[in-house]
Amino acid sequence: MRIDIVTILPQLMESPFADSIMKRALEAGHAELHFHNPRDYSRDKHKKVDDYQFGGGAGMVMQVEPLALLLDELKNERDYDEIIYMTPDGERFDQRMANFYSQKENIIIICGHYKGIDERIREHYVTREVSIGDFVISGGELAATVFCDAVIRLIPGVLNDETSALTDSFQDDLLAPPVYTRPAEFRGWKVPDVLLSGNFKKIEEWRHDRALEKTRLRRPDLLEREIENNSEKNAK
Template sequence: MHIDIISVVPGLLEGPFSHSILKRAEDKGIAKIQLHNLRDFATGKQKQVDDYAFGGGAGMVMMIEPIARCIESLQEKRTYDEIIYMTPDGKRFDQPMANALSLQQNLLILCGHYKGVDERVRERYITKEISIGDYVLSGGELAAAVVADAVIRLIPGVLNDETSALTDSFQDDLLAPPVYTRPAEYEGMNVPEVLLSGHEAKINEWRFEASVRRTKERRPDLMEKSPTKGSDNQ
């Protein structure tokens, strides 16, 4: 997978992509992330990428010209499966969307900034608009890092244990069950005996029931989508 990210402040993304799973994926040659400074595609001494909004109002708007030059320059190098714009009014990012994007080969992510981008950018270039939640950040950089991390960790070969991602929360519209490690007893608190039994079927049953119980308690909204809805186990 190749992910290109366009940003006004690409330095914000250097840290997240230089460590942990994302760095491992790049070292293995499984995924590559390239950051592109939008100011490199601006003209004039000031390298201006924003201007006042027509009609007035507070805040600046990202101009279409440098964005168009940047996107079209990148399109000369590769064909993108999706050109994504990170914006608060995009579709809410979730695990099914991450799963779908992980099957793609080339993604381009445009990070919003200021009051957003000239609407004509969205009309001409953007194929998917994504939000990571109902709140506003200073820019789309951190949101882009969230999307890249969630997507890349799903690619086969990135995680040491290939089954790990399949048992994450939200993969089956359930939260993950509680997990424990050594010691088996700590200050009177004990690990559930079934997890120490070595009986795989009973352990799997306990984990499923614990997932359902935790989801009902913490995210009852997910139960409406869960395959367990309407079952006797509820």
């Protein structure tokens, strides 16, 4: 997978990918990250990439020309499965979306700043707009980092245990069940007996029941979504 990231602050994103799972994934060639700065495409002598809004209003807007020139160059080099703009008013990012993009080959992610990007980029280049939540942060870099981490870790070969990602929270619309490790007893706090039984059928049943219970208590909306999805499948 290749991800091209359009950002005026590439240094902000480099650190999270220089350690741990993401570092190994990049070094092993499971994924490629390439950063592109719109300032390199600015015709302004000061490499300015923002300007005031037409019609007035607080906040600057990222200009159309530097972004368009950068995106044109990238698109001339290869075909892209998606051009994503990270924005608070985009579609909510979730595990299903992460699963979907982990199977793609080439993606562009645009990181906005200030009041956002000129609407013409959204109209003529962006194919999907994505949000990591109903809140506003200083720029799209942190949101893009979250997106990339969630997607790359799902690529086969990235995790040491390939079944690990399949048991994460939100797979199958359930939160993950409780987990325990040694010692089996600490300060009188005991690990559930079923986990020590060696009966893997009962262990899996226990885990599913606990996941269902946790989801019902903390995120009942996930169960409602699963019911809706099943109803749609049955109606087809």
